[in-house]
Amino acid sequence: MSDTPVNLDALRERIDEIDTRILELISERARCAQRVAQVKTADDPQAVFYRPEREAQVLRRIMALNPGPLDAEEMARLFREIMSACLALEQPVKVAYLGPEGTFTQQAALKHFGESAVSLPMAAIDEVFREVEAGAVNYGVVPVENSTEGVVNHTLDSFMDSSLHICGEVVLRIHHHLLIAGTTRQDKISRIYSHPQSFAQCRKWLDAHYPQAERVPVSSNAEAARLVKSEWHSAAIAGDMAAKLYELERVAEKIEDRPDNSTRFLIIGHQDVPMCGTDKTSLVVAMRNQPGALHDLLEPFHRHQIDMTRLETRPSRSGVWNYVFFIDFKGHVDQPEVAALLDEVRLRAAEMKVLGSYPQGVL
Template sequence: MSDSSKQDLSALRERIDDIDGEILRLISERAECAREVAETKTASDPKAVFYRPEREAQVLRRVMELNKGPLDSEEMARLFREIMSACLALEQPIKVAYLGPEGTFTQQAALKHFGESALTQPMAAIDEVFREVEAGAVNYGVVPVENSTEGVINHTLDSFMDSSLHICGEVVLRIHHHLLVADNTLKDKVSRIYSHPQSFAQCRKWLDAHFPHAERVPVSSNAEAARLVKSEWHSAAIAGDMAAKLYGLSHIAEKIEDRPDNSTRFLIIGNQEVPMSGTDKTSLVVAMRNQPGALHDLLEPFHRHQIDLTRLETRPSRTGVWNYVFFIDFAGHIDEPRVSAVLEEVRLRASEVKVLGSYPQGVL
């Protein structure tokens, strides 16, 4: 390297050091503001809510709009997500229950939404996540609701039918499955593969092509699959990066899902209603009277008011044989006049309408 190049490099490093110092100063200043916000809220209301889903969504969207590069806008938003998470922990650490055990995609979704400073607690079943939030043992819960390959998670939908909780947010996670082994297992010796049944379904074609004779053993979660493989020979697990890191497993093959766009949508559940953020969704559960044209009567007001339906699912009703309820997601917030008008019409036509929540559309 020439003397001129060395001088240029030294100058660039000094500039980076100066920028780092400025970043540090500004982050500390932001954290101090967060602490003052907490003190102000607590002084006026000892039971004040510190986490505001609509406010955080607005901040992240603004960051993405203002970003000029060279970092990708989503990457920049993820950096701000962690800064906000650390600052919020100064006010009040968020406790989040998720469908466990540790190392699952649901935990990954929880950390993606709330940041690494959140305190996550694994639960053995979806209904346990609901119970923890309802009891006030945690602030929020994270549960899977649908996968782009395998469809809706019925247990989550059914849990909403008996719950008073609100949907406070959503997060979509790209699901990448890897074939993992412990250090003492060779690829050509794998005779058994552990995974969650949905993961087997999402990787069926790849497994048929590469391990057609291996025994496929379904377990309660991919993290449990990784745990079992850690202590066994001649076995492998289908799991994600978090489980691989947690149990110290090696990759035989990466991204073995049959569809490259494989994603799972998770819902954030809590006890409070969420104000408008500017770009929102609303979720309903509707029971219709068992009569001809019932589905048309339900959907017609949405069409007339030009409200975009993003999901429609049908589940058996618990009130009678061959009766059904409809789970509906649509763009908009219940505080918008046109949404309020549609809901009023739907209530006149339905036997029961339950608003599960209006919440910010997923940003990350």
């Protein structure tokens, strides 16, 4: 027993020594980032500072080298924040996202770019596209698909008329909570606010626990959380950021029907992204309205052994009962086998547009 204080003091001294070394190394990294900015600016005043492929390579390397005991994703998240802070010294990244503040899309933006990014809420998906197209922000973050409820059609439709590229992706595990305000009478809850997709993702739980409560759809979960602050008989379904922002209490946690409920978000911008080694490519293809059109589109993927990860159809704006196909597959346009595939698809299609090649989501 007498040795315990001495050992504890020694361990604390050791931690202090390690913290000092960490501080010195982070500061050295930050100074190096500043020098990188100086070199880039000297060569090109319009230089791009954020490099999605470089960040993906760094994070994957850290995860591969991680010896523990922290798990690889936790270690990568720590490095993401260091990289975000260092990048802000070079040039702060401005990111538009589907708002308002406190949405899952903001959470995805901060997960991808780190807390040092400047995030700006937009009222609609097409507004995110317009802000990026106008150059008011560097990048945008928009939802594209949910593992329970499927694709976000508004995002797919926005790509049809846009010149923007997909620069990255981020997948966010979605956890919904039932939230109330300090003035809410929990035994009198008769109204629940949330986004329509959240209601769909929590349908079974709501049927079991609040079958009589009115379900009021609103534009976002953050808006649902805001409304609850002023009502004594209502609750909201929302996530961690909205709960913290509006200081709400969790009545029930993780009420989504599927524990693996996730949403995929796309990073949109102007730049073409070089290969990082673990890439995806997204296309939009319009086929001629003739028998076997879908087979003609898919056959080259099989023959070239290209792994298609998603295929969605949307009505074409060029005519009734015509459709366009949105396709995701593994690989990068600069790979010879992918270039050969795209040449074939381009010959068979009425129209084809590459939306972007980008790193597969790391975190």
